[in-house]
Amino acid sequence: MSTHGHSDKFVYHEPGLQHQFSDMEQQEESVSIGMWMFLAQEIMFFGGLFTAYLVFRSKYPMAFAAGSNHLDAFWGGLNTIVLIVSSLTMALTVYYAQKGNRNLQMLFIVLTMIFGATFLGVKAIEYNDKFHHGLVPIAGLNKRERGTAGAEQHPEGKPCWEVAEHGSEHEYVNPKGEFEWADCSLAKMAQDEGYLTTAEKTGYFANGELDGNKFRDKVRIFYYLYFVMTGLHALHMIIGLGLMAWLLWTAYRGYYNADYYMPVEMSGLYWHFVDIVWIFLFPLLYLLGRHFTHGGH
Amino acid sequence: MNAQDAVLETGYNSGIPPVNYLNIKTTLASWLLTKDHKRIAIMYLISVSVFFMIGGLFAATIRLELLTPASDLLETGTYNKVFTEHGIMMIFFFLIPSIPAVLGNFLIPIMIGAKDLALPRINLLSLYIYWTAGALALYGLMVGGVDTGWTFYTPYSTTFSNTYVMIVGLAIFINGFSSILTGLNFIVTIHTMRAPGMTWFRLPLFVWAHYAVSLVMILGTPVVAITVLLVAIERVSRVGIFDPSIGGDPILFQHLFWFYSHPAVYIMVLPGMGVVSELISNFSRKKIFGYEFIAFSSIAIAVFGFLVWGHHLFVSGQSPYAGMVFSFLTMVVAVPSAIKMFNWTATLYKGSVSFDTPMLYGLGFMGLFLIGGLTGLFLGSMGLDVHLTDTYFVVAHFHYVMVGGQVIAYLGGIHYWWPKMTGRMYSEFWGKISAMLVFVGFNLTFFPQFLLGYMGMPRRYAAYPPEFQVLNIFSTAGASVLGIGMLMPVIYLLHSLKFGKPAGDNPWMLPGLEWRTTSPPPLENFATPPVVTWEAYEFGEGSGLDLEEARRRAAAPATL
Numbered sequence: 088m089s090t091h092g093h094s095d096k097f098v099y100h101e102p103g104l105q106h107q108f109s110d111m112e113q114q115e116e117s118v119s120i121g122m123w124m125f126l127a128q129e130i131m132f133f134g135g136l137f138t139a140y141l142v143f144r145s146k147y148p149m150a151f152a153a154g155s156n157h158l159d160a161f162w163g164g165l166n167t168i169v170l171i172v173s174s175l176t177m178a179l180t181v182y183y184a185q186k187g188n189r190n191l192q193m194l195f196i197v198l199t200m201i202f203g204a205t206f207l208g209v210k211a212i213e214y215n216d217k218f219h220h221g222l223v224p225i226a227g228l229n230k231r232e233r234g235t236a237g238a239e240q241h242p243e244g245k246p247c248w249e250v251a252e253h254g255s256e257h258e259y260v261n262p263k264g265e266f267e268w269a270d271c272s273l274a275k276m277a278q279d280e281g282y283l284t285t286a287e288k289t290g291y292f293a294n295g296e297l298d299g300n301k302f303r304d305k306v307r308i309f310y311y312l313y314f315v316m317t318g319l320h321a322l323h324m325i326i327g328l329g330l331m332a333w334l335l336w337t338a339y340r341g342y343y344n345a346d347y348y349m350p351v352e353m354s355g356l357y358w359h360f361v362d363i364v365w366i367f368l369f370p371l372l373y374l375l376g377r378h379f380t381h382g383g384h
Numbered sequence: 385m386n387a388q389d390a391v392l393e394t395g396y397n398s399g400i401p402p403v404n405y406l407n408i409k410t411t412l413a414s415w416l417l418t419k420d421h422k423r424i425a426i427m428y429l430i431s432v433s434v435f436f437m438i439g440g441l442f443a444a445t446i447r448l449e450l451l452t453p454a455s456d457l458l459e460t461g462t463y464n465k466v467f468t469e470h471g472i473m474m475i476f477f478f479l480i481p482s483i484p485a486v487l488g489n490f491l492i493p494i495m496i497g498a499k500d501l502a503l504p505r506i507n508l509l510s511l512y513i514y515w516t517a518g519a520l521a522l523y524g525l526m527v528g529g530v531d532t533g534w535t536f537y538t539p540y541s542t543t544f545s546n547t548y549v550m551i552v553g554l555a556i557f558i559n560g561f562s563s564i565l566t567g568l569n570f571i572v573t574i575h576t577m578r579a580p581g582m583t584w585f586r587l588p589l590f591v592w593a594h595y596a597v598s599l600v601m602i603l604g605t606p607v608v609a610i611t612v613l614l615v616a617i618e619r620v621s622r623v624g625i626f627d628p629s630i631g632g633d634p635i636l637f638q639h640l641f642w643f644y645s646h647p648a649v650y651i652m653v654l655p656g657m658g659v660v661s662e663l664i665s666n667f668s669r670k671k672i673f674g675y676e677f678i679a680f681s682s683i684a685i686a687v688f689g690f691l692v693w694g695h696h697l698f699v700s701g702q703s704p705y706a707g708m709v710f711s712f713l714t715m716v717v718a719v720p721s722a723i724k725m726f727n728w729t730a731t732l733y734k735g736s737v738s739f740d741t742p743m744l745y746g747l748g749f750m751g752l753f754l755i756g757g758l759t760g761l762f763l764g765s766m767g768l769d770v771h772l773t774d775t776y777f778v779v780a781h782f783h784y785v786m787v788g789g790q791v792i793a794y795l796g797g798i799h800y801w802w803p804k805m806t807g808r809m810y811s812e813f814w815g816k817i818s819a820m821l822v823f824v825g826f827n828l829t830f831f832p833q834f835l836l837g838y839m840g841m842p843r844r845y846a847a848y849p850p851e852f853q854v855l856n857i858f859s860t861a862g863a864s865v866l867g868i869g870m871l872m873p874v875i876y877l878l879h880s881l882k883f884g885k886p887a888g889d890n891p892w893m894l895p896g897l898e899w900r901t902t903s904p905p906p907l908e909n910f911a912t913p914p915v916v917t918w919e920a921y922e923f924g925e926g927s928g929l930d931l932e933e934a935r936r937r938a939a940a941p942a943t944l
Contacts, residue, residue, distance in 0.1 A: 106908070107500035107577070117502040117576040124568045124602055132606035135640055139614070139625055142636055225621040266623075290631065304631040311623050315614070 152376025247299030471534030497579025567601030593658025656793030663746030668735025714764030741815030745796025752788025777837025803887030821869030828862025
């Protein structure tokens with residue numbers, strides 16, 4: 088074989104072009120369609136959870152409103168802003184990768200990672216709050232607290248729709264770390280004003296009376312969905328941070344330029360997708376039911 | 385003159401090319417780390433065969449137990465585990481990957497003239513995910529198995545079952561991603577990797593069927609994955625949304641489960657339809673009748689298939705109005721299936737039909753799928769379904785579609801493309817015997833079950849009233865014949881690897897792209913990148929085939 092470069096066997100391969108493709112355009116199109124298909128399956132993956140949310144929210148709107156009102160819309164709103172800004176920095180990362188500006192590209196990857204980490208930090212604060220208030224739906228995973236001698240777990244003799252007035256005053260007592268929810272005043276309100284759903288008319292009542300335990304079970308379903316949905320979303324965020332770390336390393340090594348930036352763009356698509364999932368989670372979990380004045384801290 | 389040059393000069397090569405994808409490297413690592421779609425397909429072939437045999441052993445156990453009315457061979461609890469494992473092995477680890485991951489993986493890139501799938505590393509990843517899931521499922525089976533039925537209905541699976549639901553559920557969750565990645569890869573490949581001149585309407589219908597099936601894999605599988613995950617969380621934590629005693633809704637589970645699992649039955653038959661389109665057209669040596677209709681009926685089945693899941697819930701407490709809609713849509717989904725049947729029949733009409741082994745399977749498919757499909761309409765009618773729900777009629781129906789459809793088509797496809805995959809020809813004599821044994825054995829096994837079901841024998845019980853025994857004996861006898869028929873290919877196909885005659889590039893003299901490369905194909909499928917100038921299933925002058933050679937060999941078939 089000739090060493091002068093005249094051989095027919097010599098084929099110029101652009102860096103990053105894999106053997107099965109004939110040119111970069113074909114490779115980029117393939118990777119792009121693949122990523123969109125992956126996102127389509129992600130939508131269906133989260134779709135199962137959104138369906139479950141829809142079913143139970145339409146069955147037990149009052150329990151869901153009660154649970155939702157206890158989430159802190161401030162933290163949720165802050166996280167929404169953080170994620171939207173991180174999408175901007177992500178988009179700028181792609182932009183500077185296309186421009187071949189390594190330093191600005193790395194800067195914006197770092198900023199995206201900082202915002203992503205901030206989101207997870209806020210999520211940790213919120214989960215911690217649930218842990219301290221007995222709102223983790225799985226028994227045993229809440230803070231265990233015997234309480235001072237004489238403290239009562241529930242105000243004695245009060246029906247569940249009147250315990251709210253004691254509200255934050257009463258001490259947190261939860262020796263087994265179980266899910267706790269005492270206040271059913273929203274259900275009482277709906278009953279008085281006559282807009283309980285059919286499912287609620289059987290789901291909250293025992294012997295014709297509003298039943299605190301049965302109401303609690305429905306609020307627990309809200310928190311179960313809250314934890315599964317936000318937990319799965321947080322897992323996607325963690326994977327996204329891993330992607331960013333890899334991008335940072337490869338960008339540092341100077342892999343990307345105007346001709347080859349697909350990995351950055353694809354990671355960007357993933358990041359925006361995770362952002363969009365949160366854009367749906369935030370109103371569904373934090374905001375729907377705010378107009379009921381009861382509940383909250 | 386080496387074999388590659390022989391192809392270039394004469395357009396036909398009758399020997400085994402000295403360098404091909406099988407012998408280019410032979411170390412274990414070269415197989416385990418390969419990104420070649422053909423090697424991955426071969427590894428899938430071996431793996432699904434193992435699971436098929438395990439599932440088959442469970443089936444044999446079931447049929448032996450049902451030989452007598454009493455529950456004597458197995459305890460009832462063990463019987464529950466056996467039919468569950470049979471279902472899980474066959475559905476998740478054999479039927480769903482069978483044709484797509486083996487034949488689709490091997491053939492789609494070759495059929496469209498590509499060097500490989502678009503995403504070879506993802507392809508290898510999907511194999512490893514499949515192995516992980518399979519190992520986990522086998523582990524779950526060995527430590528004690530699972531007895532919920534393959535459907536995992538709640539609250540039995542979440543609250544009451546005292547078996548290894550978690551392990552097997554996790555295996556199914558993981559396995560789903562293997563299926564998703566395969567589907568994703570196919571869609572990308574079909575979109576971007578077609579050779580010059582290979583337009584959408586020149587694609588073989590096998591490829592169209594796989595496009596449709598990939599849509600179902602991508603959009604359906606994640607839903608069952610999240611559902612199984614929720615079942616697992618609920619089982620561990622006793623908190624969840626499916627058990628009514630804690631406020632949950634078991635019907636929601638059935639909706640979510642069947643939203644995937646009904647489309648999944650189309651994953652289990654659409655690829656078979658793709659294979660049969662190839663077989664019927666090629667062995668009639670006639671352009672397929674109504675190409676566009678068959679292509680779009682695959683897409684229509686995939687789309688409508690997503691809208692009919694409620695017919696599994698007619699007696700589960702679903703609203704009767706929802707039931708009426710689902711019943712109507714079930715009738716609608718029969719239309720594209722019927723379109724295919726009519727078009728295949730019209731293709732046979734005045735074709736030059738030859739009855740080689742693959743064609744015997746192809747014709748067998750048409751007969752069995754016809755019965756399976758029409759009895760599906762019985763079950764899709766709300767009123768009749770009340771009588772037939774959870775009887776052996778249902779069992780017979782879905783075995784006619786899944787075994788009579790997909791497994792028969794899979795066997796037909798394996799025989800048809802075996803010379804391409806291995807370069808060797810199997811024994812046609814034994815192939816025909818086995819195809820006929822499978823057909824007869826299958827009908828003897830499952831036709832009596834229609835009668836049993838109609839008379840009211842419920843499914844999933846180890847014992848039954850004595851008056852059902854005669855038909856059950858027929859069924860078990862048929863299963864023995866079927867089992868022998870299925871084992872025979874294992875023997876003569878393996879035998880052919882060493883002793884079979886070299887098949888040559890194009891043993892059937894067909895125009896498809898896969899027959900225009902060497903057998904077995906080289907590493908990147910074609911010595912020179914192909915350019916397509918002919919229509920699909922073109923048997924005339926336009927195909928670019930050496931018709932003289934075809935005639936010569938038709939006159940002297942002994943040279944094969």
